[in-house]
Amino acid sequence: MKGLSLTTNKEKSELIASVDPLMFGPLLDKEKLVEFVNTSEFGHFHLSANSILELEESIAIASDENDMAIITQVIGELKEVAVSVSLSEDNMECTASIAANSGSMLPNINTVKEQLKTAGVKRGISEKRIRQLLQLALDNSSDKPVKIVVAKGLPPKKGKDSIVKPTVPNAIDRILAPQESDDSKVDMRNLGDILSVDARQVVAKRIAPTKGRSGFTVTNKKLAASPGEWKVIKLGKNTVISEQNENTVIATIAGQPKFKNDVMNVDDTFTSKGVNVGTGNIKYNGSVVVNGDITEQMQVVADGDVTVNGFVESALVRAGGDIIITQGATGKMNIEDCQLIAGGSIFIQHGQGLDIISGKDIHVAKQLAYSKVKCRGEIIVGSGEKPMGNLFASSIICHKTLRAGSVGAVSGSQLIIDFSEGYNVLAQRAEALTDLFNTLSNANADHEIKIAALNSRHIPAQLKKKLATLTNELDSERILLNWLRLAKEEMAQKKQDYEMHARIIANKELFPGVIVKLNKKMWKAEKEYQRCRVILENGAWLYDPLTQ
Template sequence: MDETGNQQQERKNETLTVKLSPDKMSAFVVFHAAENGGNNLTKDEIDKYIHNEGIKQVMNQETLESIYKNRAYETLYNIAKGKEPIKGEDGKIIYNFQTQKKVKPKEREDGTVDFYDLNLVENVHYGDVLAVIIPPSDGYDGYNVLGEIVPSTKGIRPNIKKGRNVEISEDGSKLFATKDGQVGVIDGKIVVNEVYEVESDVNTGTGNINFVGSVIIRGNVLTDFKVYAAGNIDVYGVVEGARIEAKGTINLHRGVLGNGKANIKAGGDLISKYIENCNVSVDGNILSEAIMHSNVRCSKHVEVQGKNGLILGGVVTAGKLIKAKVVGSELGMHTELKVGVDPNLVELYKKNKEEIQKLKIEKAKSYQIQELLCAKNRKNMLDYEKKELLEKIIKTNNSLATRLEELEESQDLLMQKINEIDNGEIKVEQKICPNVDIYISSAYMKTTEDIVRCKLRKEGADIKISAY
């Protein structure tokens, strides 16, 4: 009690409380006012108290300076913040192909658009890198207001799966093709298909097809479209006036109705229900039920069997054998059979012959210029530029002469190989009709009447006919 007898109130100094957020990433202070003449906290006392509570990081100096001078009581002041960790960047996949196919007609050099070439098939080859995996980063650690490390989280590794004909590199950074084929993403997996399958017709919806594997077409191939395969081609519909080319075997289940526009080229065999009004070149054998009004070149056997077994009109050339039931027609439709001649050798011989003729013309013109310049040079009538021109022409003429010599030697060898082929045969189960030209190696005959059930071979300079 004081001198007047009143009860003396307790004197209390100003105090503060430090509070932390649940995650310890923020620190707050709350000041409690002095009572009954108690002392306020000094700046040093405030700093010391905060320090003793373990607050070490990222002091909010502006807030502190403010509350040193003028502060409210029972109010939260945010005096410190930690540093949030930075999450690592997620990994990613860089695809070296289109994961979503877009119809994009090919632009020609003149700026026009080719609506037959839609670029829907994306080919890859063995060893091609299909995708690159960028790994996730580790990120950066943070810390709370007590100075404790707040660990970061690593980025997420991209989820990528390999499908058939795809492998991952040893370091896990790349996916590459183990086969030639069409690349795509199926059920989240990168796959390479060795077979490209078309469920519809080959038309403006599919565009031309150019594939490094084999192709299966469930529908027809319409006029003016092209199908190329490095493997085999199977067409279950009809081939119209289209171009079909494969390095392997071609199987045309319903045949080809070419309308004079179709071109069929096979590095292996050709199996076609019928062949009509088209050009055919085959390095293997041909098997068909009918060949009509077509230009056919085959390196080995042409066998026309089945219900009709008919060869009618056009030219059929085979390296070793032509076999059919009926050749020509009762009306005398002109038909040509050539056997015992390798059509590839003949074609190469023709091309070489054309090139030789062109080179001879070019050489003759060039030699005229050379002679003219040489005559002027002997009279010292050429300036520096003309002398340089003369040197170039002499080099060109030497190159032309060398090339001509090589081609002529090649022609001699080709002709020798062509003449060596002397074992061709024609077999006809029913009959050969009139007006059929028959060539067996260098021998020739023309039919003027029916020849029934016969075999034809070259004997000496003539063609011998024997019973089937």
């Protein structure tokens, strides 16, 4: 339209018409103005009929008075887009949506919050999610609305069940926490007194269940929490529940405490000042504490733990539980005539010439060399979160992560670390489960067809009972098949977890001569590496430097 131009204000929320009376003429055609606006770049503005009427009057007055000044009038505005609010059936979530409409002005955060409150939403409102909603709407170029959860309730949290906690430490925990001297320095030689408890001494307590945490809906309805449950105390060897306090466990004999799998046991303990030709070998149905050395060719065999507050030289120590040697153990190099065999974990200060078999973890405080090791848990050489001990010139079978400071030696002496055994056990179990599952699955498919065929026929009354029995057997078969399917999946996950934990961590350096194996997958260090780890990734061993 000649003599009329359109602009917006700074916020681009209002449409302004500017009229030059000299060029425009005395009359405004309102229909042409509306058409002009709708076909222009400002067609998304909502026009105001009253404002257009005011503009028409201003133009007429200017013409009558021969006033040639530019006339400006706001004739339209952007309207805020509507925000739709919906609540989930349980009132735990509120979703806000904005329709696709490029011609509408987006509301601000406070406006959205007010709309939520109007819809009854009082708690759990997230300004971050509202901003995200507005940004998505701003970037939306499709014809579909955008929606997002902008408020969430808090589900109630069930209380924790009662638990049993030991009141005395395990020997293995004590050994890994050396005592402080008077000047607050840790003395690795001082591991405290040999741990034992007296008869009638409290060894564990049951901690009460917690009340849990209440929750709320987005409409601010309080959701009550369920308290935890009182769990029955499981009693171990030589323990009873106190008559005075049903939440207290006491020892019935003097012995060595051991807390495992939420059960406190007290082993009958045999104590010796040393084991040598003078004392003879020890074989004991309980735990053994040796306050001295175990000399060459001697044997200590115990069903429980064996604690040696001294040194072991070319001897046999076998324990159904843990083996703790507060000093060191040594055997002849290349013969490994010092045997340490434990159903649990093994702790030693240092060792060489050892033949070690451990059902759980192995902790070596300083150095392990010229030894043969079989460990079904982790191997840690050194102390603390970043062990810095030395490991070299040994043959090791390990089922989990091996951590040390220096792995291998400058001389390049061979150190073999083999993760095959544990993996192969899992692989054999997985294969057996798969074979059994496939066999049963085929049989079940055949049985399903036959039972379905029988059910489709007329069954005489005298045979219906037998058919019902067959149907029940088929149900049992289905349950077994489902259990096998889950067991097969669980075993596959265990194999993946095993590969993830099969790794070497060298916190200081790794030397040439180190060989890492898992069946045919092998990695050999050809040079010296600084702080690094060797991990199994995508079926292959990979060197990975430690940057932190």
